[in-house]
Amino acid sequence: MPEIPASPVPGAGLKTVLVIDDDPRLRPVLVEGLEAHGYRTLQAPDAARGAELAHTHLPDVIVCDIDMPGQDGEGFLKQLRLDPELADRQFVLMTGDPSFANPRAGMELGADDFLLKPFSIGDLTRAVAARLKRAELSRHLESRIIEQLLGSLHSTLPHEFFTPLAGVFGLTEMLEEELDDLSKEEIRAILHDILTSAKRLHRTLKNYLHIIELDSHTQAVASAVLEAEAVLQAVRAGLDSAVQRHQRGADVTAELAGARLRASPTELTALAEELVDNALGFSRKESPVKVRLHPDGRWLRLVIRDEGRGMTPKQLQQLGLFQQHDRKKFEQQGLGLGLALARRIVHRLGGELRFDSEPAKGTTVHIALPVAAA
Incomplete structure (x- = not known):
């Protein structure tokens, strides 16, 4: 089957929907319906071509049939969820199999939404719009969390890091300026305070890096x-x-x-x-x-x-x-x-x-x- 190109891109702000279905009659109907509602579309006849388009264009929503030759929709979805670049894409499964009459059965496969054929273009566009709204809410929530964390960092890191560092600088400057006038005992006391501040800073940095390491899951869970x-x-x-x-x-x-x-x-x-x-x-x-x-x-x-x-x-x-x-x-x-x-x-x-x-x-x-x- 010849390669099916993406539709033209009439505007930069359009949301992109990738439609994957092996039915050559239904697929263009779905694409035309989505484009009529203002979406940019991509289309593919099978999972292999769909994967290529997904990696190239990073669509906002993927609408995929379950029953297809080669890799089916369920297998494609599982593959997608393992791909860091595509794992968070909104995914809508569709099928004509009556055993999926309960939408929950389809969503249990890991999809974000599910459509049972036959469905109307209105059903499709409502599902896509709901997925886009959900994705936007998730992004907004993530942005708020990051903003709050950055606010905490800005308010805390100057204290946690810069207070002991300021101690090192201040005591070192005092030692340099007054060295000739200080007794050995006074010099020893200042050096002790410098060492204390340096140790405090080292401990703070060590804790901070340990937190980052644990949060990023780069350290394997201890097995011994x-x-x-x-x-x-x-x-x-x-x-x-x-x-x-x-x-x-x-x-x-x-x-x-x-x-x-x-x-x-x-x-x-x-x-x-x-x-x-x-x-x-x-x-x-x-x-x-x-x-x-x-x-x-x-x-x-x-x-x-x-x-x-x-x-x-x-x-x-x-x-x-x-x-x-x-x-x-x-x-x-x-x-x-x-x-x-x-x-x-x-x-x-x-x-x-x-x-x-x-x-x-x-x-x-x-x-x-x-x-x-x-």
Whole structure:
């Protein structure tokens, strides 16, 4: 069968509909009806030619018959959904098979809409218009989400990244300008503060990159099972790192008993470090922070309790990516990213995370991770 060209493009703003049907009498009728309603059209007699046109023109909607020689419409749809460039195209299946009298049967194949032949041009154009409206709503929603995320980034990243960087610059400039007038002890103190700011910035960058990695699914889900002792070592490493950073070894008590987990040591260390760091960062020195790790049936539970300022129910609801409660009043470094990272790690490991908190009484973090089968 000769190649069937696309219709002319009379305007740049037209939506494109690709019609795939092996019936040489019906296909032109559908195309003419769509063009009469202002759509640009493409047409193909089979799935192979339809795939070529879809990749070349990226149509907004694809209307495809199920029963065709060669690859049928269902197979073409499955192939399309696996193609990153075409997976989000709106797809309408059509058939004359009476076994598909229930439209739900066709949509269960993965189509966005379904038409049972015979149908009118009005039925077709209404289905196409509905698909285009749905796609536009989805794009609008995605744009709003991206806009909100960018707003959070703009309001948070200057703090999370630039505050420690400003510390490095400021202290270095002071050291350079006043070097001849400073004692060794003063120089040592300034160098210590520079190192502290640099470490803070490094940790923030590390957390941010870890979040991006988890969100983009570039890291495979951990398949190795850690024995109980390895789990304990990973949690202790995170706990010790947070305690050392805050210089509050006397304030922290830990009861640790491990269990087998399907996880990576790096993630367990990061999880413990970020949540203990959060507890220490939002509580006063010499106030207790209690950490308990213990098996409980099919779960390994990690509970971290502080007696800090606590949070209101509204603040608990706002815990999320790049949100740090009462930043102006309780200035801390990097905690928004730390909590976001902890949430993602728990989710990735198939666990649960919950916060209990009361203002002026403290916060308790409850984590449950599924124990690996023996």
